[in-house]
Amino acid sequence: MAKFTRRSFLQATGLTAAGLASPIGMPSIIRSAHAADTVKLGCLFSSSGTMANLEGRLNYVVKMAAEELNAKGGVNGKMVDVLVSDPASDWPLYAQTAKQMLQQEKVSALFGCWTSVSRKTVLPVVEQEGGLLYYPLHFEGDENSKNVVYANSPPASSVLPAVDYLMGEEGVSAKRFFMIGSDYVWPRTINKQLKGYWKSKGIPETAWKEEYVPFGFSNFQTLVNQIRAFADQGGGQPIVVLTVVGNSIPDFMREFANQGILATDIPVLGLDMVEADLEGLDTTKLVGHLNCWAYLQKAKGPANEAFLKNWAAYVKKNNVPFSGTTSIDPMVSAYDSVHLWAMAAQKAGSFDVPAVRSAFPGLSFDCPSGYKIAMTAENNYVSRGVFIGSVNESQGFDILWQSDGTPKPVPFSPFG
């Protein structure tokens, strides 16, 4: 290789970097072959990149919910048609796809985003275009757009009850907190609110520690060492509040177990941890670690039984490349979102966003979680139940605690 010089190497790497940063061309939108008299819904979930394993399955849930609507004769006499795209876990591409779906495809509503950073990029687009985005993840709150329906819980009705549980007698009377998160808006805001919350309870600042890692980080050796050192300083029961995302979750849990720390020594509250994150892990050493969501697969009630049965059947029938026996909160939230949208459109008798929006107050739906979820005139939040799950030996979560009713969602946290 005589002609290979430093300069050409730099040119080449520069070109690659540019190529990696700006995807070439527009993402292609896959349409199903429905005839003229349809109403379109758009999905913004990645089926490639770091979020693929989690987000990918939500595309199918939205389709399944649309099938259910169509089986009952559609919405306002029109069949529901779901458009799927692939923003490739690339945050700016979510905005681009959303714009394309709203402008060219004239979708009536968008269902999408997992990470808060992707939602934040889509937000200006839906506001400008007057679209409607249903967001199925629990998140950091502090946002209240009339163009977004927050179908999952803000921290006041997800994270704080779970932290309260751990700090209480029934939990482990936690006194000290090690926060570790991926470095972006969701973990940082959640941790800011948690710190405000602890301050309001008179807990001194020395009782917590905060660490962040880059996206996709997997070498947790040193951090787990730090957690052990933090725990051994004494001063009460420590817990870890884990807000890393994607593959960092299993990698962290593996290192945690390998260093011999049990849930009874230092419990981990994994705010974004779902069954899919435990795939590929030996969970016998992780039993007892916690998560908190508005739905867990083991939720009791006929609505959940029906949902699990339908999902398994849908996976089998359509050869969906995801597990038919795993059901996670964002799936259920996306499913709820489609039905909430359909109810609003039916009530309004129209697909126009302002009309649909004005139909929100008073909507309620029997969520698979077993709670009756509802919307009010106050904001676009949905009130959901709260579950705290505990990792079991078969890579799932047992329900450790669940709320009596659905707490009223508080969009803006008073703690931070």
Added chain:
Amino acid sequence: MAGALLTAPVIAAPIDRAALVGQLCGNATAMGEASTTLTNLAASGPEDERQWAAPLARGLIDRSLICDPSGAVLKTDAVTLDAVTRELRAAGDGGRSPVLSLKNRATFELADAALALRTSPSVQARANALRTLERRAATLPEGLLEAAAKTETDPNLQAQIDTIAQTAMLGSPDLAKRINAVGRIADTPSRRNLSLVQGLASDPAYTADPKFRTAVDSAAARIERGIMIGDVLAALYNGLSFASILFMAAIGLAVIFGLMGVINLAQGELIMIGAYVTWMVQEGLRYALPGLLDWYLIIAIPAAFIVTAAIGIALEASLLRHLYKRPLMSLLATWAVSLFLMNLVRVTFGTQNLQFETPFYVTGGVPVIGDFIFTWNRMFAIAFAVATLLITWVVVRRTPLGLNIRAVTQNRDMAACIGIPTRRVDMMAFGLGSGLAGLAGLALSPIYSINPQMGQGFIIDSFMVVVLGGVGTIAGTVVAALGIGQINVLIEPLWGAVAAKVIVLLMIIAFLQWRPEGLFAVKGRRK
């Protein structure tokens, strides 16, 4: 909770078995009370009661206790037994295994360990139980260790029990025993013990008795020294383990990049495929030879190497061969190959993380000194990296192929002139580099999550190592990996993982300004 356990009365009368089982199936409070009863049984209950109670605590933890309308049953491999009478009985309708709250999980782990220590016939099980009890030495019921020491037959365990018992004497009214306990605690230096010993400075005896004070002070000093040694070892070990990962990811690239100047962006995907081959070998063994399943990581070595090497050779022969004169094109072509391979794997296997068995030699860790824990999966990666280094070195330095590779690397035209088939050497070298990437995938499977996207994370890191080390030198790759690994690990606790990444990159840029050829430049007229 601790107080309740310590002051619990000695159980004399036989306990109400049905009521205890009822409590186990009750609410969290009742379960908590049941765990206290079980722990006290272990300490001072009669032999038959302990034998009866042991499976209950175990059953609650491993979920083999099923509560049903008529009490509870214990599920064993073949049969189900009634939890109270231990007679054969099938589980009734609506059976459920109770979920332990975190608080109760801790108390049941204690009860289970206490009962196992007193009743288990296996020395190994008793040793494990003792380790659990040691972690919670402060909450042990009185008399448990004394009773266990009396009946213990294994001299090793006897000595361990004795040590823990002496440690537990820290709160004793007898000052000599306390001093002895302080000394015992200092034998295992850890931050937890340091806080414990330092806490004694506010004890009245500390100011009153100079002997106690010296004991505490020297213990604290000893523990601090132990912790310091532990921290240094931990930093070295963490650095070494990160370096081993970097090295494994980069060594294949060093061969390819060094020899042909091809920027192989598909290197990460070859790592990923190596991991997938390992998984397939595991599944094959599970099907054909389940007895050897634990050794799949070793058995998969040739498969992982050969498959990825074959892919590399095919890639070279079909695609890159035509692009040697155009580095930019070869870069884009390998990028395309990387996307192709990634999506091929995604379509074939799905996007989920692969499920790997974790054989005993990559599970858990051993506490060494201070807060240093020697984790086996990292050790596996380090040992694997060392072995790979040695083999690569032998291949490059001691075989005809290696001689050819070195000749072509140093001066392609001259090598061709003296009759070395440079095209063939290219192909073999590309195969070698790809095969090494496959081995990296194998070594990483006990550490990282294996999925189609995993390769992308390695490409930047491995280029960093190769460029810093000096293109095409094995020694450079080793030193660069060690340096980057160690610096990362040292910076992380100070400024966090995000800053560590930034600082390391800045350091590399600065270094390359000063030495553009990297650490170990190949001497001679290269270009």
